[in-house]
Amino acid sequence: MKAAHLSTHPDYNPAAPVLQLKNVTMRFGGVTAIDGLNLTVPPKKIVGLIGPNGAGKTTVFNVITGFYTPTEGEVIFEEAPVVGVSPQKICALGIARTFQNIRLFAQGTVLDNVMVGCHVRRKCQWWMAPLCLPGFFREEKAIREKSMDLLNRLGLAHLARENAASLPYGAQRRLEIARALATDPTFLLLDEPAAGMNPQESGELMRFIEEIRDEFDLTILMIEHDMKVVMGVCSHIWVLEYGRLIAEGGPEGIRSNPKVITAYLGQEAVGK
Amino acid sequence: MSAQAVKNTPMVQNHSLRNGLSTIVAIGLLFGGLWLAEQHFDGYQTQLLNLVAINAILAVSLNFIYGFSGMFSLGHAGFMAIGAYVSALCILTPGQKEMLWLLEPIWGPLAELSTPFFFSVLMGGLAAAFCSFFIALPVMRLGGDYLGIATLGFAEIIRVLFTNIAPLTNGAIGLRGIPAYANAWWNYTWLIITLFIILSILKSNFGNVLKSIRDDEIAARTMGINTTAYRTMAFCVGGFFAGVGGALMGSLVTTIEPKMFNFQLTFNILLIVVAGGLGSVTGSMVGAAVITLMLEWLRIVEAPMNFGFVIIPGIPGMRMVIFSMLLVLIIIFRRQGLMGTREFSWNAFYNSIGFKDRESFERSES
Numbered sequence: 001m002k003a004a005h006l007s008t009h010p011d012y013n014p015a016a017p018v019l020q021l022k023n024v025t026m027r028f029g030g031v032t033a034i035d036g037l038n039l040t041v042p043p044k045k046i047v048g049l050i051g052p053n054g055a056g057k058t059t060v061f062n063v064i065t066g067f068y069t070p071t072e073g074e075v076i077f078e079e080a081p082v083v084g085v086s087p088q089k090i091c092a093l094g095i096a097r098t099f100q101n102i103r104l105f106a107q108g109t110v111l112d113n114v115m116v117g118c119h120v121r122r123k124c125q126w127w128m129a130p131l132c133l134p135g136f137f138r139e140e141k142a143i144r145e146k147s148m149d150l151l152n153r154l155g156l157a158h159l160a161r162e163n164a165a166s167l168p169y170g171a172q173r174r175l176e177i178a179r180a181l182a183t184d185p186t187f188l189l190l191d192e193p194a195a196g197m198n199p200q201e202s203g204e205l206m207r208f209i210e211e212i213r214d215e216f217d218l219t220i221l222m223i224e225h226d227m228k229v230v231m232g233v234c235s236h237i238w239v240l241e242y243g244r245l246i247a248e249g250g251p252e253g254i255r256s257n258p259k260v261i262t263a264y265l266g267q268e269a270v271g272k
Numbered sequence: 273m274s275a276q277a278v279k280n281t282p283m284v285q286n287h288s289l290r291n292g293l294s295t296i297v298a299i300g301l302l303f304g305g306l307w308l309a310e311q312h313f314d315g316y317q318t319q320l321l322n323l324v325a326i327n328a329i330l331a332v333s334l335n336f337i338y339g340f341s342g343m344f345s346l347g348h349a350g351f352m353a354i355g356a357y358v359s360a361l362c363i364l365t366p367g368q369k370e371m372l373w374l375l376e377p378i379w380g381p382l383a384e385l386s387t388p389f390f391f392s393v394l395m396g397g398l399a400a401a402f403c404s405f406f407i408a409l410p411v412m413r414l415g416g417d418y419l420g421i422a423t424l425g426f427a428e429i430i431r432v433l434f435t436n437i438a439p440l441t442n443g444a445i446g447l448r449g450i451p452a453y454a455n456a457w458w459n460y461t462w463l464i465i466t467l468f469i470i471l472s473i474l475k476s477n478f479g480n481v482l483k484s485i486r487d488d489e490i491a492a493r494t495m496g497i498n499t500t501a502y503r504t505m506a507f508c509v510g511g512f513f514a515g516v517g518g519a520l521m522g523s524l525v526t527t528i529e530p531k532m533f534n535f536q537l538t539f540n541i542l543l544i545v546v547a548g549g550l551g552s553v554t555g556s557m558v559g560a561a562v563i564t565l566m567l568e569w570l571r572i573v574e575a576p577m578n579f580g581f582v583i584i585p586g587i588p589g590m591r592m593v594i595f596s597m598l599l600v601l602i603i604i605f606r607r608q609g610l611m612g613t614r615e616f617s618w619n620a621f622y623n624s625i626g627f628k629d630r631e632s633f634e635r636s637e638s
Contacts, residue, residue, distance in 0.1 A: 065494060091496030103491035105484040107551075107613065115477050116484045120496025126478045126505055130469040136476070143477050183496055 016079060018043045018187050018219045019064065024073035026059055026243075033059040034070070035243040041187075046213055046220045048230045050254075051240035052263055057223045058100060060240070061189050065097050066090040077187070092120050096185035098176040100192045100223075106165040110156060110175055113164050114147040117182025147182060153215070154178045170201055174208075181216055188212075190222040194229045206232045231255060239263065291618035299464060306456045318456065319524075320568055325459035326520050328560035329466045331544040332553055333513035336470050338542075339550035340479070341506035342486030344420040347407065348514050348541050350427030351400040353434060353533035355515025356522035357441055359396030360450045362387045363523065368449055372442055379439040389453040393462065393519040400515025401508045403430075408504040427538060434530040446529025447522075454523035462520060466513050471553060473509070482506055483551075547602055549609030554616040559609070570594055 019041040026034040033056045041047055049057050062068045064075060066087040075083050082090055096117075105113050122143065128136045151157040154174055159167060164175060173193060180188060193209070194202040206229055213220055224230045230237060231251040239247040239254060241263045247254060254260055309321055330348065337345045365386050369378050387395070411422045434441045441447075473479060484492045485499050492499050522528045540563075548559025570591035577584045602609070 067490075067493075087493040088496045088498050091494060097494055099491070099494075103488050103494075105480075105487040105491065107487050108480060108483055112480045112483070116480050116492070116497070117495050119477055119481050122477070126473060126476075126502075129476045129478060130472040132472075140476055179495065 015043065017041055017076075018078060019221070020074070020076040021060070021064075022074040022076065024060075024063060024070045024075065026056070026063055026068060027071045033243050034063065034240075037073070037240075037243070037245055039238055039245070041219060041221055042236070043219050044213070044217065045235050046209060046222070046233050048234035048237040049221060049223050049240065050225070050227075050230055050237060054242075055240040056243040057240055058191060059243075061097060061191055061223065064090075064189065065095060088120070091183055091185075094184070094186040095189065096180035096183045096187070097189035098173070098180055098191055098193065100195065102172050102176055104164040104172060104176060104179070106163075108164055109161050110151065110164055110167065111144075111147055111160040113175060113179050114150055114182045115143055117179040118143040118146055120183050150178050150182055154181075154212075169196055173197075173205075177212070181212065185216075186218065188218050188220045190220060190224075192223055192225060194224055194226040197226075199228070202226055202229050205229065209233055287619060287622075290622075294618045294621075302460060303457075306460060309456060320565065321456055322454065322459050322524050324561050324564045325456070325463045326454075326517050326524065327541070327544060327564050328557050329459075329463050329513055329520070330517040330541045331548065331556035331560045332466055332470055333510045333517065334541050335545045335548075335550065335553065335556045336474075336513075337506055337510035339545060339552070339556075340474060340486065341482045341503060341510075343503060343507060344416060345423045345507070345510070346420045346535070346538050346542070347404075347423030347427045347511075349533040349535065349537040350423075350430040351404060351511045351514035352518030352521065352537065353427075353430050353528075353530070354400040354403050355393075355396035355518030356528050356533070357396075357434060357447070358399040358515070359392040359519030360447045360522045360528060361385065361440070362392035362395050363389055363451055363453065364447065364449075365451075372445075372447060372449075373438075375443065375445070376438040378442075382440070389451075389458065389523070393458075393516055393523075396519030396522075397512045397516040400518070401512035404508050404511025405504065408507045412500055412503050412507070424535065424538075427533070427535070431530045431533055434533075441530070444530060446527060446532075448527045450523055450526045450528065452523060452526050454520045459520055459524070462516055466516065467553065470509070470513070474553070478502075543599065547599070547609055549611035549613060551613040552609070552611040552615055554614070555609055555611030558611060562610070566598075567591065567595065 017040045019039070021037050021039040024034055024037045024039075025032065037060065039060075049060060051057055059068065063070050064077075064082075066082065066085050066089070069084055073083075074081055077090075077093060077095060080093075082093065085093075105116060108116070122139055124133075124136045124139050148157065148160065151160055154177070156171065156175060156178060159171060159175075164172070167175060177188075177190070177193070190209070194205050197205060209220060209222070210233060212218065222230075222234070231254075234251060237248065237251060237254045238245060239257075239260050246259045246263060247257045249257075306321075309318065313321065330352070334345070334348050337343050361382055362385060364372070366384050369383055372378075407423070407426050411419055411426075414422055435444050437443075474482070481492070481497055481502060484495070485497065485502055489499050518533075544559040544563050545556055547563060548557070549555030573590045573594055574586050574588055576586045
């Protein structure tokens, strides 16, 4: 059920960037949430977007996933422009995301949530349901099996019949990732996956993110405040402050960058 | 990969054959019951039996729109009116039409039209679905209470339109003498068709999709779901069965007029849906039976009562007072309705009468 991504095209260049933001500006009335952001995400890497609260990180996610149309600039996904494309079509192109404040379908079971994720790749239409066509039942069965398989691989299978809202916090985060993976993405956006986790849990999360990158052949861009997680898994980091890019580079360079330290800790911290 | 899934999870044993047979037996019993009812019921009881079926169709269709797809729609009376009028225009004989349209002559092509009952009801449903599609185009942008107000306005517009386009609807006089084809056999057959179509959508992954739009529209769009298209679909399917219910109602009471399709009618259906449980087809069925029968049974409180020491004269409308009080009690003590979001299932039924399968055993152990 893998989608016809551009990556299957014969002319596809495997080293080409997955995502490019070119001079993206997003204004809300008088507020400039993102100011001329340039960003190039290399394929099959885990990269991070950090910055103080209100720096515009989630706005960047909303621009990439089509919820906001940027005031200026270009967003290019797998060499095709995606500005003005609706969120549901962007999902079909292969971008999936999770949310900062978990947004599960609270009244459904864990399995239902993942099955909704599979919907975007299905071929049958809704009116085929009452016609009892064998092809329809086959597809339903395939969706159920694919969802169970995903839950198995993400260690949630024993919770399949539980109500999604009744899950512990860490499992809800994991389920949100499972649901995103069910859409067969090539590019996954994680919005603060380690929020509210203790050091042991965030350690597990780091290994988990690396595992799914390898297993599902993904590129991952994440927003995260937990510096241990960001420095631990990201090969490249962008730092935003007031919508502007103030630094980018590998974890080592970011850690010692005076601008970043100023943005996070204030002016005095650099002087000491 | 499925073998692994079975090992690690409490998958349900496959009882599809048993459950399918059970459904067929249940339908057989239902029609057997209808045959007995036909032999023994008087006119009043038969009418109630029919009303239960029609109210169940209407409640299930409103539940599909409101309970499962999360759209607060108050336009049901409008869809019913469209269904009832279109179907009545199809089944009335040319002779009847000539007699009915006294003030203004009937619109030409309709005068000679006369079609079989099943086809007429289908036409009524399709006309209602067609109208709901065009209403959906502008109102799907609205959410919550605003959608309710817009659809309520639509229903009122339909009522006023039907009062005023006399060549089609015979104006305020309405249509009389509609052939009473809607007997218990037809009504319950249509109820089974309704249940089959709505349940097969809800039980497939499209049911999950509709519920996901209801629970969180932003997350649903992120999952690649075209939420506008699916909300429109739910609105049209619900509108179709509202039209079917209206068509059957028209043929059952044999007289329709625009005044009949006022807000009160929508309110009654909404009441069944909420009392039965938003998001439960079973609840809508149980609610339709309980409320239709209770409204009739409560007529005894309107009759004059003699307690020996005091004689209370009959108070018209008293049953609505008691009924409203019951509703207040439901809202206070059981806000989720009779069934909540739970559904009847054959597996649960057989478990409860002692045929425990592995799944239920595991669950009771843990």
